[in-house]
Amino acid sequence: MHITDQPLDPTSALLRFYAAETAYLAPGGGDFSVVAQTLDPECVLYQPSCLPYGGEWRGTAGFEAWMTAFGQAWSRLEVRNPEFFPSGNESIFVRSQVSATARASGQDAEWDLLQHFRVRDGRILELRPFHWDTGMLLRVLPPEVG
Numbered sequence: 001m002h003i004t005d006q007p008l009d010p011t012s013a014l015l016r017f018y019a020a021e022t023a024y025l026a027p028g029g030g031d032f033s034v035v036a037q038t039l040d041p042e043c044v045l046y047q048p049s050c051l052p053y054g055g056e057w058r059g060t061a062g063f064e065a066w067m068t069a070f071g072q073a074w075s076r077l078e079v080r081n082p083e084f085f086p087s088g089n090e091s092i093f094v095r096s097q098v099s100a101t102a103r104a105s106g107q108d109a110e111w112d113l114l115q116h117f118r119v120r121d122g123r124i125l126e127l128r129p130f131h132w133d134t135g136m137l138l139r140v141l142p143p144e145v146g
Contacts, residue, residue: 008122010092011084013038017124024067025077032067036060040123048134052141073141076101079113090125092117102140109140 008016017038024035045057045066053069056062082096094115101108111133118126131137 010119013119013122032064040125045127074100075103104142107140
């Protein structure tokens with residue numbers, strides 16, 4: 001997967017990011033450079049600070065560190081029924097349902113998720129997930145994870 005010469009619209013950039021993320025997380029994956037190609041070097045991921053993998057994750061190295069922390073918390077993750085809502089030339093919102101299994105407790109969790117992505121030059125610049133029920137996530141995830 002290579003960066004295109006033409007900047008991608010937000011929907012195309014997001015689909016490219018999702019494909020790279022899926023390849024990275026697949027058994028036998030693990031080549032983060034595929035994901036890094038979809039990220040702006042100055043990207044920022046904002047996770048709710050109450051979560052074990054919460055905080056601001058900056059740059060491609062920060063994003064990779066977040067993926068490691070997230071993987072320590074969840075052993076399975078499935079995003080269902082994504083709905084895409086482009087907003088201008090640099091922004092897109094995605095509403096979806098998430099199904100996951102907590103690694104430490106083995107408990108399953110399901111929640112609604114709204115994500116806001118900002119895109120620059122066809123790469124993800126900013127990602128802000130909004131979880132409908134962080135309290136439920138905290139009940140499923142033990143505090144020592146992360």
